Amino acid sequence: MEKILEVKNLTKKFKHIAVNNISFDVEKGNVYGLLGPNGSGKSTTFGMLLSTINPTSGSWKWFGKEGTDTDTLKKIGAIIEQPNFYPYLSAEKNLEIVAAIKGVPNKRIDEVLDTVNLLARKQDAFKTYSLGMKQRLSIASALLANPQVLILDEPTNGLDPEGIIQIRDIINSIAKSGTTIIVASHLLDEIEKICSHVIVLKQGTAIYSGSVDAMSNTKGFFELKAENTELLISTLNQLNIFSSVKEREKLIIAQISEDISASELNRKLFEQGISLSHLQKKKESLETQFLELVKQTNS
Numbered sequence: 001m002e003k004i005l006e007v008k009n010l011t012k013k014f015k016h017i018a019v020n021n022i023s024f025d026v027e028k029g030n031v032y033g034l035l036g037p038n039g040s041g042k043s044t045t046f047g048m049l050l051s052t053i054n055p056t057s058g059s060w061k062w063f064g065k066e067g068t069d070t071d072t073l074k075k076i077g078a079i080i081e082q083p084n085f086y087p088y089l090s091a092e093k094n095l096e097i098v099a100a101i102k103g104v105p106n107k108r109i110d111e112v113l114d115t116v117n118l119l120a121r122k123q124d125a126f127k128t129y130s131l132g133m134k135q136r137l138s139i140a141s142a143l144l145a146n147p148q149v150l151i152l153d154e155p156t157n158g159l160d161p162e163g164i165i166q167i168r169d170i171i172n173s174i175a176k177s178g179t180t181i182i183v184a185s186h187l188l189d190e191i192e193k194i195c196s197h198v199i200v201l202k203q204g205t206a207i208y209s210g211s212v213d214a215m216s217n218t219k220g221f222f223e224l225k226a227e228n229t230e231l232l233i234s235t236l237n238q239l240n241i242f243s244s245v246k247e248r249e250k251l252i253i254a255q256i257s258e259d260i261s262a263s264e265l266n267r268k269l270f271e272q273g274i275s276l277s278h279l280q281k282k283k284e285s286l287e288t289q290f291l292e293l294v295k296q297t298n299s
Ligand SMILES: Nc1ncnc2c1ncn2[C@@H]1O[C@H](COP(=O)(O)OP(=O)(O)OP(=O)(O)O)[C@@H](O)[C@H]1O
Pocket: 014, 015, 017, 018, 036, 037, 038, 039, 040, 041, 042, 043, 044, 045, 154, 186
């Protein structure tokens, strides 16, 4: 897989350490989430990678090339700050100005407005736009020069549920077209719905970097119930495919260590004379996995 970005031991110290020795790679075509609470170093990381903040130490390569020069910046579309458009000009006129600065032909304007579902409103003044529309116009502006990577810092901040869904759908459709996306958010739910990969930041330190699916290496668990609880527990333990078997609120919870389907387990237990009144295979939510991860790094 082609590497778009390689970050090595990146550190920024203001008065205190804002970003602490983080390393991660971004591969082409994936959507990466930079997940962490306010003040965990997301914007500072973006600032360094976009050359607006000087790093204290560490290095990175964009497209295999050290640092961030002007040629590299042309391949990156970024929305880091609040949208900055002329309030009395239409969306179209505002984008004409951006297109002229970026040397992009005007025919691209309708394409990007279409991508963010604003084509029908292109003649309206920016000041008449809702917050969600303003945010979508910023995404359109960042897409004008056909970037290979799109960087979004908290793209749904302050939006209502409908606005959040619209932005999420737009991000998903941009990702489908092959653009690599890096999105910072403090919202776990957002990362889970948009991203294939995640870097979890806690007080400037990356406590996890990898695929969202593998964030916890848990294979999930079974919830089971049978009349003879003792026999069920001892039989489950004898099967040697569970890392733990515990009783919780009248249900038996068996953590899976070796993959097995619910029907196969049901059959195995039936062969041992156990008929189940409840059997369900479940996986911990990302939130549970995330909290577990944070707990582990606290200990
Ligand atoms: N210019 C600066 N001078 C001093 N400290 C700074 C500066 N910029 C950021 N910081 C500090 O660095 C830490 C990380 O801030 P940063 O803005 O990168 O976090 P964040 O995860 O993006 O949070 P938010 O979502 O609130 O923007 C914070 O403690 C912040 O106060």
